[in-house]
Amino acid sequence: MNRVQMTIIWSLSIVFFVSCESAGDKRLDFALEQAGKNRIELEKVLNYYQNDSLKLEAARFLIRNMPGHGGYEDDRLDSVKAVMKAAVELNIGGYLPDSEWKRKWIGFNYRTLPKRPDIEYMSADYLIENIEQSFKVWEECPWAKNYSFDDFCEWVLPYRIGDEPLDNWRKMYYDRYKPLLDSLYTGNDMVEAVNVLARHFKRTNLFVLTTEYRMPHLGARFLSEYLVGTCREITDHAVYVFRALGFPVNIDKYWYSPSNQHDHMWNVLKDSDGGFIPFWYMDSSDFVVKRGSTDGRKKGKVYRNTFEAHDSKTVSLFGPFYQDVTAEYFGENEFKVKVDDNIEGNSILLGMFSPSGYVTVDAVPLRRGKARVNNIEPGVIFQPLTSENGTRSPAGYPFMVVDGNVRYFEPDMSKAVTAHIRRKYPLRQYLYGYMATMTGAEIEVSNDRYFRTSELLCCLTDTPRTNLNYYYPKISRPYRYVRFTPPPPAYPTADCRAEIAELA
Structure with missing residues (x-):
């Protein structure tokens, strides 16, 4: 069974409990059933908050969305982390030397290690401490009035980001960074508070970058001591800091950008007006947290990391904990795209070209010989694809949306021209910052x-x-x-x- 098949089967189990919600909260019942012997720990939490309706609902939110979440905790990961620790301790700036990094990675795949499902191992004490500390900062911070309880549950309350080892991180980060925030900013503007703290991190954090993931999320305790990793670790660290202080911060990402030929992720702050402000505190340009800002990168499709499981088309591709938020960046749109006449089925894949092959970024429905494509970035070339035995093949001509219309790249073999290409995409500000x-x-x-x-x-x-x-x-x-x-x-x-x- 290949990885794609495993993802789809796992996702379908999540879809089952997401779609069967009805009176009596069937999703919560499903989660408690999945807990097995650990059900008693989760029921302790529900009983603990039976007289506090708001905290009880927060506990129910975490438990009903717990299936599918878990982390890797294995001694074999420590030897790889030791290389990352050494890079920080030796004060290596910039990038971790490839020779040291790759020597540790050869032949190692952490996904073969046993994974600990939260639903089977979560303790009542851990969950109660997480809820208590979350409510503490929500009740005391001046910007709490800027977002709803539902936003609090998704943007502040979650106890984990991905597949990291679980740490009691909230109080640790609060005690470390609350005095710092108080010394830097005393106002009530949530955006400016995040901006001030993010600029401080950019100026003071000597982050050692690596070039590959190939590790589970490193976890809050590790990142509190060792700022090392990829853009994923930078955004993880920011989430721990800002959520510990009561800020509604999450993580967005694209799977591939044609302008810099790799994936990327960044943080996003939910503004008081319901809008979203993207930021990345290690950006090389003069990037700060401000309304209406953009890093200029081509994104194509954007997805948000969520704790809540979603019932949507993204489930079968990237799992239930990713939400398509492309419309927040480029507005809502819909286009009917031509595909080859011999394409069968009810859907096709949407991809982008990369030097190592096509990268899938979406799945779209197929109706009457045309693909219905929703919410894509204009000015980016997409490729309709089919998949057979893990191999991606073109299902039509590449296309791009220009001025609200679909433009196809269909070659005219009777004509040939010579072109001198200096750049494929414009020199964006963040690239100019690197080259400067x-x-x-x-x-x-x-x-x-x-x-x-x-x-x-x-x-x-x-x-x-x-x-x-x-x-x-x-x-x-x-x-x-x-x-x-x-x-x-x-x-x-x-x-x-x-x-x-x-x-x-």
């Missing part, structure tokens, strides 16, 4: 391996505009050694980092 770190870099040559005497080949006085750059220096004689020296950091504690892939 090259300004001031120097390239030297020498016949002394220690460069006690050297000749300067060139100094980069302006930001490069493309990835591949040629420079033809005039040198006085042949040299054996070449050295690239990045520019000094912007401030003493900043990360000295060079965005260079190859020098030849």
Whole structure:
């Protein structure tokens, strides 16, 4: 059984209890049945709050959505985490060296480890502490009036983010960051409070980046000591901090962006007017938490990580704990897209092209030979796909929405032109920020391996505009050694980092 089949079967079990909600809260009954011997622990929580209607409903929310949630806790994960700890302890800025990272990952797949379902292992004490601490900050923070109880349940109350080991993290993060917030901001504007704290993290956090996930979520306790990982760990850390302080913060992501050829995730704050403000406190540009801001990345389709299980078309693709929120970013839209005449079935996949193959980002219904595509980003090329034995194949011509109309990329083989392509997508601000770190870099040559005497080949006085750059220096004689020296950091504690892939 392949991974896709496993996901669909697991998801269908979730759909069952999501769709059968009726009088008497059948979803809660289903969850308690799934708990088996652990049912007594969950009923302790319900009995504990029987005289507090609001906390009782919060407990019911967590329990009814608990099936499907769980984490990996195994000694074999510790040896991999040790590499990540060492990177932080050695004060390695920027990226974790690939050799150390990959040496630990070869042949290791954490998904083969036993997973502990929350519904079978959750203790009453843990759940009660989580609920009590959540209500404490909700009742005391001045911005609590900005969001409803339903928002509180989904955006503040959840005790976990993904498949991390469970920690009693709320009080730990509250005690650490509440005094910091009080020292930085004393007003009542929720957006500005998050902005001030996020800017502080951007300025002070020396985050060691890795290039791959291949680990369960690292967990709140680990991230409180070691800021290391990918964009996933950056957003996880932000969720722990802001939820511990009563802010309604969640995580959005895209599975693939054609403009930078990988996935990405970021945080989102639910504003007092019901809108959503995306932010990522480690963004290289002058990105702050403010209304109407955007990072400029092409996203295609956007999904939100949720604790509540959803009954929607995304269930069979990415599991019940992802919600399609693309319309929040690009508005609602719907298009009928042509597919090949020989395509059968009631649905097809929607994908994007990547150098390693098509990346699936949605599943769409098929009616009368046309795919009904909803809520996609204009200006992004999508590919209708079919899937057979795990292999994705085109089901029609690529298309893109331009000015509200579907444009197909159907080749005219009778015509040929020559084009000089410098960039596939515009140079966005966040990319410009990365490339600007090259300004001031120097390239030297020498016949002394220690460069006690050297000749300067060139100094980069302006930001490069493309990835591949040629420079033809005039040198006085042949040299054996070449050295690239990045520019000094912007401030003493900043990360000295060079965005260079190859020098030849």
